[in-house]
Amino acid sequence: MKALVTGAAGFVGSHLSRRLVNDGHEVVGIDSISDYYDTQHKVRNLQRVIDHERFTFIEEDLGSLPLIPLLEDVDWVFHQAGQPGVRNSWGEDFGNYIQANIQVTQRLLEAARHSPTISRMVYASSSSVYGDAEVHPTDEAVLPRPRSPYGVTKLAAEHLWSLYGTQFNLPTVSLRYFTVYGPGQRPDMAFTRFSRAILSGQPIHVYGDGTQVRDFTYIDDVVEANILVAEQGLEPGIVMNVAGGGFTSVNETLQLLSEAAGREPHIIYAEKVAGDVKRTGGDGSLLRKITGWVPKTSLQEGLEAQLRWAAGEELAPDKTRFAS
Numbered sequence: 156m157k158a159l160v161t162g163a164a165g166f167v168g169s170h171l172s173r174r175l176v177n178d179g180h181e182v183v184g185i186d187s188i189s190d191y192y193d194t195q196h197k198v199r200n201l202q203r204v205i206d207h208e209r210f211t212f213i214e215e216d217l218g219s220l221p222l223i224p225l226l227e228d229v230d231w232v233f234h235q236a237g238q239p240g241v242r243n244s245w246g247e248d249f250g251n252y253i254q255a256n257i258q259v260t261q262r263l264l265e266a267a268r269h270s271p272t273i274s275r276m277v278y279a280s281s282s283s284v285y286g287d288a289e290v291h292p293t294d295e296a297v298l299p300r301p302r303s304p305y306g307v308t309k310l311a312a313e314h315l316w317s318l319y320g321t322q323f324n325l326p327t328v329s330l331r332y333f334t335v336y337g338p339g340q341r342p343d344m345a346f347t348r349f350s351r352a353i354l355s356g357q358p359i360h361v362y363g364d365g366t367q368v369r370d371f372t373y374i375d376d377v378v379e380a381n382i383l384v385a386e387q388g389l390e391p392g393i394v395m396n397v398a399g400g401g402f403t404s405v406n407e408t409l410q411l412l413s414e415a416a417g418r419e420p421h422i423i424y425a426e427k428v429a430g431d432v433k434r435t436g437g438d439g440s441l442l443r444k445i446t447g448w449v450p451k452t453s454l455q456e457g458l459e460a461q462l463r464w465a466a467g468e469e470l471a472p473d474k475t476r477f478a479s
């Protein structure tokens with residue numbers, strides 16, 4: 156199959172691209188290498204896949220790149236690109252969220268209407284669409300009520316994705332990822348920040364009292380979910396949770412991390428941040444029923460892998476650029 160992966164230099168996009176080429180597929184990866192976080196992090200993400208003969212990289216902005224020719228002969232589209240960051244989505248940067256998460260998604264959907272070959276389009280949605288859900292584990296029938304502007308844009312894009320599925324029969328599916336972690340995780344997310352701090356003896360800043368609960372989902376399990384839905388016939392526009400299935404507080408994750416690192420963390424409890432929900436927990440039974448997906452990586456194993464990566468064991472030290 157030929158796959159288009161947007162956000163290919165991102166955390167999920169780079170892992171997914173590597174899995175696809177390793178499975179024998181051809182991948183066109185697109186990424187604008189925006190500077191929301193350190194672009195060297197994205198350069199390192201790309202090292203997972205950049206040298207592979209079945210991978211082509213296009214460094215362009217999806218807001219202006221001509222998309223119709225790109226989609227002409229593509230079988231699968233994995234739309235992983237977007238403006239991330241729950242806590243930073245307030246204020247004047249909101250325009251970036253509208254552009255990157257909503258406008259670009261609509262542009263991609265319109266272009267896909269011209270493609271004669273696409274058999275699957277997967278959208279990287281988010282547990283943040285639920286906000287502070289009243290029911291846990293939360294299933295897809297619960298009314299989404301985002302608590303952050305970021306969540307609002309992800310929900311809007313997800314609705315567009317479903318709408319183009321039902322209206323134009325595009326083979327769309329949205330996967331609501333629950334806090335994805337593992338090697339390559341974004342530098343603004345909790346486990347990357349915590350691992351770096353614990354390894355360098357710096358203080359860890361916890362937002363609020365650390366009792367907030369997350370359903371953490373390991374990167375390989377998220378990639379597997381993408382592959383399974385790509386291979387499956389599905390009702391257009393369907394939405395499914397991708398959730399690790401555990402409910403762990405931030406304080407508990409720090410305990411696990413401290414045991415894995417063999418070091419005591421120096422924790423500073425800071426103010427709770429607007430947009431940060433108290434609890435997430437996904438009901439993964441729909442995805443399991445349809446595809447047989449089950450999360451395979453325990454939080455302990457996954458955290459150990461992330462810690463090893465943070466300690467620099469994952470990447471060869473001489474590889475610092477993707478372009479020679």
Ligand code: UGA
Binds near residue numbers: 239363
């Ligand atoms: C994550 C991603 O950042 C979003 O892009 C994604 O959409 C979302 O998951 C999702 O599941 O939908 P979040 O759950 O906030 O959002 O993930 P982390 O950044 O890893 O934070 C986890 C918890 O740790 C949060 O409660 C956060 O407040 C806390 N945290 C984070 C800290 O206490 N200190 C930090 O330095 C960073």
